[in-house]
Amino acid sequence: MRDMYFATQPMEMDNLELLESTMTAIGAETQLLYASDWPHWDFDLPSSILRFPWLSDKGKRGILGENARRVFRLETEAPIPGKVPVAPSGQAASGSRAVVQ
Numbered sequence: 001m002r003d004m005y006f007a008t009q010p011m012e013m014d015n016l017e018l019l020e021s022t023m024t025a026i027g028a029e030t031q032l033l034y035a036s037d038w039p040h041w042d043f044d045l046p047s048s049i050l051r052f053p054w055l056s057d058k059g060k061r062g063i064l065g066e067n068a069r070r071v072f073r074l075e076t077e078a079p080i081p082g083k084v085p086v087a088p089s090g091q092a093a094s095g096s097r098a099v100v101q
Contacts, residue, residue, distance in 0.1 A: 004026075004031065005031050005032070005033055005067070005071060006026050006028075006031055006033070007032070007033050007034075008032060008035050008048075008049070009035040009036065009037040009043070009044060010037065010042070010044070011044050011048060013048075019052075020052070020054045023052070023054070024054070028055065028063060029055060029063070030059075030062060031067070032062075032063045032067065033063065033067050033068045033071065034049065034063050034064050034065065034068070046064055049063050
């Protein structure tokens with residue numbers, strides 16, 4: 001199971017003992033990726049992960065983004081405040097805002 005990844009949606013919360021056992025069995029802290037299933041009416045908010053006492057803080061951060069960052073080999077550099085992302089063409093990236101200083 002260490003070569004497999006799982007998503008949080010849906011998270012059935014009517015049996016927390018079973019949910020804890022399942023998360024332990026799959027190695028949730030390193031193998032589980034957050035998925036909201038938004039905009040469906042029964043989606044799980046990211047904060048739902050925070051209430052599980054059996055997960056470490058590092059594991060919760062993993063589920064909420066770090067595991068996906070690792071799996072998809074996304075950049076790990078934190079954005080610099082005030083810096084506007086630049087698209088490869090030299091134009092400001094779509095959706096970015098200029099920062100007035």
